[in-house]
Amino acid sequence: MIVPVVFSIFLIGLVAIHMTRPRFNLHEISAARFFKNLPPPKNRQKRLNIGNPLKSLPLYFQFFMLALLLTATLLSQQSVRASSTARRVGLWVLVDTSASMSTTDSGQIRILAAQKAATQALLTAQELNSETKVPLCARLSAFDLERRDIIPPTTDLSAVDRGLAGLTARPLGTNLTLLQEIANNPDKADEQQDVSDETCSITHLIIVSDLPAPEWASKQEEIGIVWMDIATPVGNAGITAIHSLRDPITAKVYQVQVELTRYGIIDGQSLRITSPGGQVVKEEAVVWGEDNLWQGSFQPADSGLYIMQVLPDDAYRFDNEVSIDITTGSDLKVDWRLADNSLLRFLPWQQDAQNPDFRVVASFSDLTGQSPELLVGPGYKANGGNSEEINYFIEGHPLLKDLNFDVAVESGNAGQPLPEGFEMVLASKQGVWIAQRKSPPAVYVPGLPQGDGNLNAFSTTVFFNAVRWLLQVGPQPPLYTLTTPQQPLPEGNRTALHEDEGDTARTPASMGSLDELRPIQVQTDQQPTWPFWVAGAILVFLVERLLFAFGGDRWQ
C-alpha cells in the first residue's frame, strides 16, 4: 500500500513541477540571429498556473501511452501469465476397468493386479519425494468406454488407496482416446466437472491397464507418462463375430454364422447353441485353423433368444456366452394365378390358394381384396418398344427403391390405364407403370422379371419391391447389442462382445519408470497481464514527464 501512495505523491509532485514552469511562446523570426547576446529575460518567474499545459511536444509518447492503456483494457482478464512456479508432484492415476480387466491370469484377476500396481506407484512416489519435501498430490480416475473420476485431487494418498480398492472391471470396451486427451491438456480435463479446492497441477500420468502402451504415449512431451501394463499373457477363446443370413424378401433369419477366435495357447473348446426353448440345437467341437479362427453356423427353427456358449470357460468369460434374438419365418405362401409360373419354381414359395401371404393375378377382375395382391401387367414391351418419358413418380416410395428410371423410359412400355382405386407411383403420359392401392393393399407392376441386362434387373427389382411392400417388410432388429456406460450389464441380447477385449495373450509393453515420479517445475498461479500494460503506460508517462522537465528545450 505504501508503494502506490508514494508513487502517487511522486506523480502529483511531477505534475506540480510542470505547472510552476514558466510559459513560453515560441516564435520563428527571420531576424532571429540578432537575438543573440540579449540580457536574460526577466519574465522567467516560476508560479503555479493551472493553465500551464501538461502536454509535451513529442506526441508519440502520449499515443504510446494510450495504446498501452487500450491494450490493457482489451486484454483485461483474458491474457494471463504464470506468476510463479514451484516444484510439484501431481499424479493422476488412471486405471483400466474395461471387460478385459476381469481376465484371470497368474492366479488373480487383472483389476486386482492393477490396484496393487497403482498403490505401489503411489508409495514409490512418496518415497522418492519424502526427502525433497515437495508437495505431492494425486487423483484417481477409471476408464473404459468413459472416464469416471473416483477421487478428486488430494494430498491424502490414503483416500486414493481406498478409491483403488473399490475399483471393479466392467463389461465394457476400452477408449484410449480419453487418455490421449488428458495427456494433451491435463489441466483442462476437468472443465465440465467440479474439482476439489486443493489445487493439484498434474505432472505425471500413471496409467494402469492390460493394454500395451500406445505409440502416442512415448511421444508425449507435455507431461510425464508412466504406463503400467499389468497383463500376463493368457490363452483365451471366444466369440468374435456373429452374422445372420436373411431372406432377401422377408428379411427373416434363416441361418446364423458364428466366428470364434483363439488367443494364445488354448484348446479343447466347443460351441453349444441353445434354443429359446432351452434345447441344445447344436454342440460342436471347435477345430482351430492355422489362423486361430473357427466358423460355425446353425439354422434357427424358432424365433426367440438363442444362447451361444463356448465351453469350457476360460480366463476371459465375457466372450464365452452371447445371446442373440432371432426372428425366423417359414417360406412364403402365395396364391399364384398367372399362367407363367416359372418364377415360382425358383423361389422357395409355396402355392397356397387357401391361406396365402399374398396373391399374384393377371387382371383387375381377379382382385378380391381379401389379402395383399400383386396385379401383374402384360409385360415391358407391350407397345412395341417405343420409349416414353416419365411424367410422374413419387419420390422415395418403397416401390421405386433402387430403380433405374432410364430403363423405364427405354423399356418400351407405354404404361397401362390406371386401375380403379389405385394411385400412380410411376407413370408416363400414356399410362401407368407402377401403381398402388393402400387398402386393401395391392400393387400393379408392368410384368414379371424378364429380359436381359438392365431390363432384367429393373423388372426383378420392381417385382420384389412390390412383394416386400405388400408384406410390409421393414428394418429388422439386430441380433444383439453391446453394453454401454449407460447400460453396462449384459442382459437379454445385450452382450459385452467388445472388440479386442478378448485378446488376452498380448505381450505386455509398459512404458516409463516409477523413478520418474519426481518433482517438476510447474506454474502455481496465474495472473492477468493487464496490470503490466498499465504499469508500462505509467512508465512511459514518467519518462515523458521527466524529459519535459529536465530534457531541455527539444522536449518542450
Add this chain to the structure above:
Amino acid sequence: MARKFTLSPLPGLPGFCEQFRIRAQEKLRPYASGRHIQLWRGHSLEFRDYAPYIRGDDIRHVDWRASYRSGKKDEWLIRRFQAEEGWNVIVSVDNSESMYLPTLFPKISMAAWAAEAIARIALCSDDRVYIHRLFGMPRPLASFQSTSALPRVFSTLREFVKESAPENSKMNLSQLRGSFFTNAALIILSDFYFTDQQTYLQEMASFIRATEQGWRWVILVNLNSWPFEAWQLAEKTAGSSHRVFGPGTQEVIECDATAETLKIIEQNIDTCQKSFLQAMQRENFDLKWDWVHGPVADPLQFFEKCFTLHSSHGEKQQNPFYQLFIRQR
C-alpha cells in the same frame, strides 16, 4: 534546413506594368557633375518621340521648335531616337533562409513579385531581362526578351524560389560578372541580413563597387519585415516569456518582448545593415519596403503600395524605379 515556398503569380493589375516604360537613364559617372548620354557612332539614329527634358539630358537633343510649340514655357522637349541601345535589367533575388519568413507573408514573395513586375515592364519595352538567384548552386542567368517570354519569367521565378539556399551558401556572383553589359541595371531584392561573420560580405561589396564604376547601375531594395515580426512578439499576453528561433540560430533563444528588447533588436539589425552599406560605400539603400506593424490584410495591396512609390508611412520616397521606369502620359 531548406525552406520550401510555392510562388503564386503576381495578381493581375490591369495596365499596371504597361504604365511604365523603361527609359534609358544615363548613369552618373562618379566624377561627373551632370548627366550625359553617350552617342554610339556608326549607328543609324531614327527619331522615335519627344520626352520632357530632365536635368542631365544632352542639351544637343533639345528640340527647340517642339518645345516652343508645346506652349509650356519652362518645359523643354528632347528628341529620343530608336537606335538607343536597349536596357539590360538584371533582377537578383535573395533566396537565403531569412527571406522565407515571416510565414504569413514572406519576403521572398514580395521579391518574386517585384522581379516579375520589373520583368514585365522591361519586356514590354523590348529590353532584355535577366533573373538571378543570389545564393545557392550556381545556375546560368535566365534571360528573357519580348513579351512572349512572360510565362517563362513566372515559371523561372517559381523554380528559383521554391527552396531556400542552405545556410552559409556562397553568393552567385560569377554569373553576374560575365553578364554585365555597358547598359545594365542590377536590382538586388534582399533583406540584407548579412552579418560580419559571413565572408562573402566583402566579396559582394567589392563586386558592387566595381559594377558601379562602369555605366552600370546597382539598385539595392531592402525588404524590411522587422516591424511585423516585432508586432508578433509584442502582441502576446503580458507575463509570458518568448522563445525565438530562426535562420542563423542553432538553438532556441529565450527573451522578453518588452519595448526595450525590441529596440535592441532593431538596433542590431540596423548596425548590421549599416556595416554592409559602409562596405558598399553607400549611405542608404536605394529603396526600403517596410512591413506594417500589424497583420498584412491584403498582400497585393501592400505590394502595389510599395512598388508604386507609396511608402508604408505615406511619404514619397526617392524611388529609383521612377528613374528607371517612366510613367507614360
